[in-house]
Every structure is written in structure tokens, then in C-alpha cells.
Amino acid sequence: MRDPLVVALAQINSVLGEYRTNIEKIEAFTKDAVSQGADIIVFPELSLSGYDYSYFDHIKKYSNAEFESLKEVAIKNKIGMVVPLPIFENERIYNGAIVFDKKGNVVGEYKKFFLWEDEENYFKPGREPLIFEFMGWKLSILVCYDAGFPEMSRYLALQGVEAILMPSAFEKLDRYKWNIYFNSRALENSIFIAAVNHIGIEGESNFFGHSKLIDPFGSVIVESLKKTEGIIVGELDKNLIQSAQEKNKYTENLTKNIKEFEKWKR
Numbered sequence: 001m002r003d004p005l006v007v008a009l010a011q012i013n014s015v016l017g018e019y020r021t022n023i024e025k026i027e028a029f030t031k032d033a034v035s036q037g038a039d040i041i042v043f044p045e046l047s048l049s050g051y052d053y054s055y056f057d058h059i060k061k062y063s064n065a066e067f068e069s070l071k072e073v074a075i076k077n078k079i080g081m082v083v084p085l086p087i088f089e090n091e092r093i094y095n096g097a098i099v100f101d102k103k104g105n106v107v108g109e110y111k112k113f114f115l116w117e118d119e120e121n122y123f124k125p126g127r128e129p130l131i132f133e134f135m136g137w138k139l140s141i142l143v144c145y146d147a148g149f150p151e152m153s154r155y156l157a158l159q160g161v162e163a164i165l166m167p168s169a170f171e172k173l174d175r176y177k178w179n180i181y182f183n184s185r186a187l188e189n190s191i192f193i194a195a196v197n198h199i200g201i202e203g204e205s206n207f208f209g210h211s212k213l214i215d216p217f218g219s220v221i222v223e224s225l226k227k228t229e230g231i232i233v234g235e236l237d238k239n240l241i242q243s244a245q246e247k248n249k250y251t252e253n254l255t256k257n258i259k260e261f262e263k264w265k266r
Contacts, residue, residue, distance in 0.1 A: 111126020186217075187216075197210060
């Protein structure tokens, strides 16, 4: 088996519209993650800009210098980074995330597919999956509400994805969903799930944290139980994927019976 992957989840309280301040936070948490041996760090949904999307009617696009600063964080710390941010493209704004490798190269970008409630008034939905290689691992990204659609995680698992990184912005009222979605997606697909949540109050939103890494059996590897900023770090081991696939056989049995299942759609 290939080497384990060490993943850090940064549970932060972004400052709305303050790109430079948020980049400084990203850099500080990234240094902390590196000191704990992390290979890649994942930040919450729209962590570069803040999540209050009603603000996006008049928010400015981050500058090229600010984007270069993010790349420099990855380069200086020799770590992979998943930075969720608004993606401005052809006069449209997407709720997305950029992936940097350890050399600061942009591996790819993901645009949130399913928009939550009023998000559709401010963002356009993305329509393409992102699957990328990192240190011998096949990874993908889904954002927050995407986790509520099992078909998306199942599709990625059937493409060979071994871990899905899920930046999120879950409020306290939806904590029960948080406790269901991510563990279920890991269990039913025999893959790792890394779910990172915002913390703090932003506008009318009250985010509760509880970021967590979940193994292919649906069990929590490590979780932040504190309602404060901080990081958690956990190791992903490919041996667990194989063990889970051998024991639970969800994807194997689905593949075996897919033709019969397809008859339901007729």
C-alpha cells in the first residue's frame, strides 16, 4: 500500500470581505498544520471571503496579488491546500474551491453543484466534478449541501476516489444533518470523508464547528468538539479502504446488480 495521507482541517471564523485578514489566518493555520505533519489542509466553505452571500451583491473580486499570496503560503510551507472562495468567471460568481499542490500549482477548481436556499440568488451552480491525484491518492471535493445528495459521493467512489474533502458552512440548527450526512457518505462508499465547518457568528448565521475526519467504516477518526478556531489532524490509511470494501461490499454489490436496479427507472 502507498503511504498514508495526513489531512488537516482548519476550523476558522472568517472576516467578511476582508481577504487580506483571512489570508493571514489561512497562513497561520497552515503553519500550525505543517508543524503537526500535515500533507494537505482544507478550509471551510467561502473561507477566503466569509460566507454571508447576501454581501456578494457588492463584494469586490480578490486581487491577483492576494491570489498570489495564497499560492505563496503553499510554496513556503510545502503543503497542499484547499481554499474555498468565490470564483468570478464570465461575469458570474460561483461558490467554489481552489486546490494548490505543495509547489503552489493550481491542481484544479471545484464549483458547488447544489446551491442551498438563497445561494441561487447570488451564485451560479457548477456542473463539473473535480477528481485529482495528490501524493498517490485519488481525491475529490464536494461543498456543504452537495453532501446531502448520495448520488454525488457514489459517483465519485465509482470513479475510484478514495477520499472526499468537504468544505462546509453548517449552522447550529442543522447540526442533526451534520451528524448524518458525512458518516453515511463514508460508510456507504467505503471511502474517507473530511468535513470542515466554519465557527462563529456571521450575520444571522451561527456556525458550530465540529469538523471531523471519518474513515471508510463511517467511524470518526478525529473531531473538533470545541466551538473555537483551531485545527484537527488525522491520518488516512488505504488499508482501511480495502478492509471496508471487503467487509461491507456496498459498491461491489451495486455494480453486480446495477442492471436489475436500472429497471426501476423504466
